[in-house]
Amino acid sequence: MPGSRPARSHLRAPVRLLCALTGLAALAVPALVHAGADASTPPASKRTAYAPNVMFPVAGGRGVDLRTSGKRPGTEIKAGCGSTVRAATAGTAVVTSSPTAGPNLVRVVTSFGRLVTWYGFMQKATVTNGQVIQAGQPIGVVGHAGIARMCSLYFAVTSNSGATTYNPTRWLNTYVGKPVPSTSLFDNNGFVLATFNTLGASHTKNSSRYATYDVRTPRQVALLARYGVDVVGLQEFQKPQRATFLSAAGSTYGIYPTSTTADPENSIIWRNSTMELVSGSTIDVPYFDGHIRKMPVVLLRHRASGREAYFINVHNPASGVGYGDETANRRKAIAVERAKVAELRSTGRAVFLTGDMNDRAPAFCPLTAGKLMLAPNSIPSMACSMPARDTGIDWVLAAGPARFTRYGYDWTPKNLRLTDHPIVWTRVHLAPNQ
Numbered sequence: 001m002p003g004s005r006p007a008r009s010h011l012r013a014p015v016r017l018l019c020a021l022t023g024l025a026a027l028a029v030p031a032l033v034h035a036g037a038d039a040s041t042p043p044a045s046k047r048t049a050y051a052p053n054v055m056f057p058v059a060g061g062r063g064v065d066l067r068t069s070g071k072r073p074g075t076e077i078k079a080g081c082g083s084t085v086r087a088a089t090a091g092t093a094v095v096t097s098s099p100t101a102g103p104n105l106v107r108v109v110t111s112f113g114r115l116v117t118w119y120g121f122m123q124k125a126t127v128t129n130g131q132v133i134q135a136g137q138p139i140g141v142v143g144h145a146g147i148a149r150m151c152s153l154y155f156a157v158t159s160n161s162g163a164t165t166y167n168p169t170r171w172l173n174t175y176v177g178k179p180v181p182s183t184s185l186f187d188n189n190g191f192v193l194a195t196f197n198t199l200g201a202s203h204t205k206n207s208s209r210y211a212t213y214d215v216r217t218p219r220q221v222a223l224l225a226r227y228g229v230d231v232v233g234l235q236e237f238q239k240p241q242r243a244t245f246l247s248a249a250g251s252t253y254g255i256y257p258t259s260t261t262a263d264p265e266n267s268i269i270w271r272n273s274t275m276e277l278v279s280g281s282t283i284d285v286p287y288f289d290g291h292i293r294k295m296p297v298v299l300l301r302h303r304a305s306g307r308e309a310y311f312i313n314v315h316n317p318a319s320g321v322g323y324g325d326e327t328a329n330r331r332k333a334i335a336v337e338r339a340k341v342a343e344l345r346s347t348g349r350a351v352f353l354t355g356d357m358n359d360r361a362p363a364f365c366p367l368t369a370g371k372l373m374l375a376p377n378s379i380p381s382m383a384c385s386m387p388a389r390d391t392g393i394d395w396v397l398a399a400g401p402a403r404f405t406r407y408g409y410d411w412t413p414k415n416l417r418l419t420d421h422p423i424v425w426t427r428v429h430l431a432p433n434q
Contacts, residue, residue, distance in 0.1 A: 044172040045077075050377050050388060052090055052404040052426075054175040055136040057119065057155050059084040065169055066152070073165040074118065074156030081123060081151035083142040088117045088155075088172075089180045090135045090403040092431065093127040101154055102145025108133055111184035113160045120154030121145050132401050132431050135180070136379050185405055188305040190429035191230035191274050192406075195313070195354035195396050196220075196413070197421035200236035200265070209417060213241050216418050218248040223413060225252075227425055230274040231300065233313030233354030234267045242267065256280040256298045266355075268296050268313045275300040278308060283340050286332045288317045297340070299349075307430040309402065310344045312337065314355035316363070330359055334366050341399050342372060348433035350402035353395070356421065360391050373397040376407035376426040394424045401431035 045063050049055050056063065063079040087093075091108040098105050101120030106127065108117045123143025127133060144151050157166040175181055183189050198220055201213035210216065224232060237245075242264040246255065253269045254277055270277070278301050282294035295314045302309070316333045317326040337353060344351045353373065357363035365384035367373050374380050375397055377387040390409035398404075406427035413419050 044176040047176050049136075049177040051134055051136040051379060052180070052376050052407055053135065053177055054172075054180055055086055055088050056172060056176050057085055057088050057117070058142065058153055059086050059138070063153065065172065067169045073158065073168075074120075074154050075168045076121075076148070077153040077155055078150060079142045079153060081142055081144055083151075084138050085119055085122060085140040085142060085153055087119075087133045087135055087137050087139050088157075088176075089115065089182075090185055090405065090429075091117075091133050092186065093129060093131040093133050093139065095125050095127065095129045098146070100147045102143065102148070104140055104143070104145065106139050108139070109160055110180065110182050111160070111187045114184050115180065115182045116158050116160050118154070118156040118158065120156075121148040121152055130434075132186075132403060132434065134374060134379055134403055138379075180405055183405070185403060185429035186305075186401075186431040188302070188307075188429055190405065190427045191271075191302060192228050192425055193311075193352060193354070193396060193428050194224070194227065194229045194232040194423055194425040195235075195356070195394050196224070196232055196423050197235040197315075197356045197394065197419055198237050198241060199419035199421070201238045201240050203236070210420070211417065213238070214244055217241050217244040219416070220413070220418050221245060221248040223416075223418065223423070227423065229425060230271040231311060231352075232269050233311070234269060235265065235313070235315040235356045237264050237267045239264055245269075256296050257282070263294060266293070266295050266313050266315050268298050268311050268354075270298075270300055274304070275302060277301075283312070283336065285314055285316070285336050286329045287315075288323045288326065288329070290329050290332070295355075297344075302430055305430055307350075307432070309350040309352060309430055310347075311352045311354070312340060312344075314353070314357070316355070316358050318358040326358075327362075330357070330362065334359075334363055338367055338372065341367070345372070345399045348400070350398060350400040350430055352402070352428070353397045353399075356394050358393050360393060361386055363393070363395065364391070364397075367397055373399045376404040376428075377409075390424075392422065392424075394421055396424050396426055398428065401434045402428055403431070404428050 058079045063077040066076045091110045094107040097103040104122040104125040106119045122140040125140040127139045157171045204210040278299040280298045284292045285295045287293040316330045319326045371380040411422045
């Protein structure tokens with residue numbers, strides 16, 4: 001709770017700042033993607049929202065915003081004691097206390113000097129100081145602490161210093177279900193990470209629906225540029241596609257495997273102006289009939305923040321394409337991939353896994369169990385908490401100190417007949433190693 005007692009809210013300056021932040025956020029979303037609710041959406045407390053977009057801070061639509069009078073920095077959200085409180089945005093948790101907010105006051109800070117959400121009156125906090133938080137993640141439970149008049153949540157929105165205060169009711173009504181109105185998280189503007197199955201050249205030699213690779217590949221390069229993709233895991237990226245891609249892209253991207261004689265079907269490409277290669281290797285993953293295929297692993301350094309992260313890109317075998325039932329081999333592949341993620345996560349760095357998993361829950365659940373990984377549109381879970389939507393077979397997953405501010409699952413590439421898969425992209429931000 002900003003200050004030791006309710007203070008007057010200076011609304012004119014915050015409105016100007018909020019408008020500026022909104023403009024910047026709009027520029028960060030690729031033009032192909034529609035994100036957010038429109039004017040016909042229901043009130044914030046009843047609105048359906050998905051991570052990484054802004055979430056209403058009491059789960060399940062059970063909270064009733066009593067609305068701020070504009071004479072103090074926060075609002076009270078009436079809800080039953082014990083109700084789950086969730087983070088409205090991603091960020092870093094700061095757990096403190098105050099006489100007015102009670103012993104379990106949580107702030108979720110996006111970046112230094114930027115947007116902060118405050119959660120008071122709680123009977124307990126379920127996060128720790130310094131913890132990296134996903135939008136929608138449970139952070140505590142509703143209580144009757146501090147100066148609360150009833151079971152309720154105190155909720156406020158300020159700048160990091162608390163000097164700038166927003167009307168929280170207006171802020172929730174404006175942004176729940178939409179991207180967070182800040183381009184910075186963990187003190188950096190992040191980068192765009194994607195997974196993209198390019199549809200192998202060998203699959204379109206005699207196709208009546210898809211053009212040959214030499215026509216499609218330059219258009220795929222242009223598509224990635226339109227999305228502003230900085231790192232992408234490519235599948236079905238065969239040797240002629242690799243040569244054509246690099247010819248069309250020029251010096252824009254680095255690529256791993258770097259050798260022209262290595263199998264490029266699963267490659268990782270990064271924008272040289274955004275990332276630099278630290279090291280590269282491969283892991284052995286069971287493919288069709290259990291034959292081993294080498295999948296790339298790279299350690300990249302984000303130039304703007306100086307932080308490093310691992311990236312793994314895979315393609316697991318599909319059933320029913322001439323090889324029979326490949327369920328067992330996909331299960332083995334997922335086990336190998338999870339073990340590698342856990343190994344790399346032990347370094348304290350973030351780890352990203354991109355790929356065509358050829359599975360939905362059987363891929364997502366083992367990789368995310370025990371809160372090892374999460375998708376941009378999922379919540380950390382000890383068991384398996386599948387995203388409520390966009391659960392295809394193409395995944396972007398993260399482990400460790402990283403969270404998301406934008407996300408898209410877009411079938412435009414298929415509609416343009418560039419491939420038979422969507423592009424899955426997210427704007428991801430690296431936090432300090434943990």
